[in-house]
Amino acid sequence: MEQGKGSPLQVDWQADTYWRNRRLSPAQLQVHDIRLEGWKADVGPMLEIKEVYSSTLLPDLENRDQLVNTMRIEEATKNWNEQNQLKILAAEYGWMNCLRSRRVQETIFDPPDHHKCRWIHISSKFSDYLQGCLLGLSDWSKSPSDTVLSLQQLEHCIYQNERFSKHGRYFAPFFQVLGDRDADAKGSEDTPMLLSVPFLDWSVEGDPPPLRFQIDPREGYQSSRSSSHMIRSILQHFYRLEDTSDRESMQVFTKHRPWQTDRSLDLKVRRWYGHYPSSLNVDELWVLVIDSRHIVTFSSNQSWKSRWPPLQLASRIMEVSFRGIRNSFLLSTKNQDYTSSIHVITALSGALGMLHRSFWTDITLCLSDRYASYLGHLQYRLHRSPSTKLVMDLLQVQEELNIIIQIMDQQISLITSLQSAFDGTSGRRRGQSHSSNKSYRHHASESLPHPDRATYRQYSFSTLSDPISQLLENLQREYVDLCDLRDNSNSLINRTIQLVNIRLEDHGKAILVFTIVTIIFLPLSFVSSFFGMNVYDIRNMTSTQSLFWIVSGSLTVGTVGFAIFLAFYGGAIVEWVFSWKENRRRRIKPRKQPRVLTEQRHTGFRNFEVLDAARLTKSGILIPLNDHGTRY
Incomplete structure (x- = not known):
């Protein structure tokens, strides 16, 4: 290992065989601590997210085998198969127990180096990591049986919400509280929870650069077994059993390039994004809450993207959604704590607002602006030359808008159910599933301050103090804008069809005149050609x-x-x-087809009944007799 000037310690993780043979290493994780920082004396301590470099975890990682050696597997379960599975997971992911933040800050008067919450982000699409992270980051010293129960429910939850697709595995949006359903009665907020929701992202032409944080070393021959989900285009997300490769080039993000005619936009795209967006994709955000102090997020959002504007999911959560929530959260008149439950809303806000202007006003290529610009281009074509090709282009836009609106419907439904599952009195999470609308509730609406008391710039237009209500309001605002664009596209389609029909009527008149002339003069031309032949019998008539x-x-x-x-x-x-x-x-x-003989089965013998014997005899078909003298 070596240390550069002004940079964190650089460690060659591949040099150690311990990390070389594992699917995850600290170098593939993004570890962040949410903590209070006294960086402004006139304001007081402020919540901040600080990235924890993997090299700083080396002292803690010296005890990387401690969990494997101290796990009380026999006390956790009596099933031999479950014990064997726990040993395999502990050998692979047990080192992650060293990432637990043992120092917890309860009030702002505690030392500033104590942590509020530890957040780990993994750029991955492998569902095996969910069980590994839950096992490795759980506190096995309290109740091993509860952890085993959470692992069982997590596996069942993934299997239950998995859906089939030709383009790879995908999952229905869901959230599920794992573990003991009576956790609220015990006064505990440490019950794990799993959440999955789709969100929109874009990709570039050609093969994307390699991920900065994670490429699974065994992806080549294990991706079909362990792939949690694939990044799909919006057409692949909607048409799950069809091959849409021939229509991918017709996406708005592919064929509409507004920067080619706008020099200022071209400079912004090249300076901020680095690559021109080529297609609109659907990614999935997975949120695994370990306990009130530890949370893990998963997504396949490419980490090579620019950090400013924050197009990486982790960067967007740090730079945009976290700041907007903490400004109202910090100055609360009541004693609150920033726990994993609050960070779930922060992560959702960062993912669902990836391409929406309502979440961040400075985004250059947001969805509403992109589709509005393309519809304006199609409207200009409508005034010049309406055609059936224009109708097909408008239908393509309407199809994409319908898919995007459908995805936003799923997002709003999930957030609404999550909000209805919050407890408004105790802040303790209930161990119920999403289907029963009883999970856990945080007391936020009464304790959060008014936004005008915030001392940092707000990143949203919301005037609500509840973070999840703010998230819902932003989603609904963007949802209304996209629905308006869909209605406009529908009106453009109707208008184009009317103009095309008017032109077709004129074309029909021209075809009628051409048909009449052809029918009249075609026989005349035939007779003229016939009598004009230079043959003997016609020439000498x-x-x-x-x-x-x-x-x-x-x-x-x-x-x-x-x-x-x-x-x-x-x-x-x-x-x-x-x-x-x-x-x-x-x-x-x-x-x-003559009549056939049907066989009737009885208890001790067979008896054959003749159907329409008279007709068979009349037609000359001989009917043989059996031993008793009766016809078959």
Whole structure:
């Protein structure tokens, strides 16, 4: 290991075989501590998020095998299979117990180096890490049986909410409190919880650069087994059983490039984003609450993205959503504590507001602006030349907006259920599932101050002091804007179809004139060509010109009449022919297929009954007799 000037200690984790053979190492984690910092004397201590570098964890990691050696597995469960599974998980992830923050800050008068909450973020899509993190970060000294119960419910919860898709595993939005359902009666806030919700993100053309924090070393041959979910485009998210590769190039984020005509926007995109967005994707945020002081988040959001504007999920949570919540939270008139329950709302706000202007006003390529700009472009095309191609483009926009609105419906439903599950009196979490709408509730609406008392710049337009109500309000505001864009696209589609129909009516008149002229002069041209052939019997004819007009006139009248007859009665004739053939087939079929003999089974012998024997005898079919002299 080496230490550079002005930089944290650099450690070669791959040099140690202990970390080389493990799917997770401290270098692949983003560890943050939420703590009070007395950085301004006139304001007092402020909540801040500080990143904990992996090299600073080396003293704690000296006891990395302590959990494996001290786990009371026999006391936790009597099942031999569960004991064996716990030993395997402890050998793989037991070192994470060294990441537990043993120092907890209860009030602002405690020393400032004590932690409020420890947050670990993993850029991953592997569900195996959920069980490993829950086992490694849990406190096994209190109640091992409760931890085992939480692990069992976590595995069952993942299996229950898993859905099938051609493009990879995905999960329905859910939240589930794990462990003892009577935790509220015991006065405990340390019951684990698991939450999963989809959110929108974008990708770039070509292969993205490698992740900064995590590429699973065994991903190549174990991704099909352990992949929690795949990053999918919005079309793959909606059409789960179809191959949408031929339509991916038709996405608004792919074919609409507003920076090509706007020089200022082009400079902002290249300076802030580094890459031009090419497609709109659906990622999933997983939140695993270990206890009131430890929380783990998972997502596949690429960590190579720019940290300012914070397009990385972890950076957005630190730079945007955390600041907006802590400003109102810190100056509360009541004694509160920043726990994992509050950080769940912080993480949700950072993920769900990734591309929404309502969460961060300085975002350049937010969803509403992007689709509004493209609809303006299509409206300009509508005034110039309405066409069926324009209708297809408008339908594509409407389809994408419907998918985005559907995803936001799921998000709002989950947040609403989570809000209704908060306890307004005790702040203790109840061990109930999402389906029963009883989980846990934090007393926030009464204890949080008014936003005008905040001393730091607010990052949202909300005037609500409750963080989860603020999150809901921002989502609903963006939801209304996207619904308006969908309604506008619908009106543009109707208007385009009307204009196209008007033009088709004019085209129909032109086609009618062309058809009349063709029907009249095509027989004349045929007769003229026929009589103009330079052959012996036609060249030496003694007939006058009247023969030509008799033949051509008759042929013209016959052709026009036959065409009119087919136009008005052709469909009825075809239908009559098909019905006549069907009736004839039904009449002939019984004659070709004689009656068959059916067998009736009885207790001790077989008896055969003849169906319509008279008809069979009449038709010449011989019916043999059995030993008793009766016909079969």
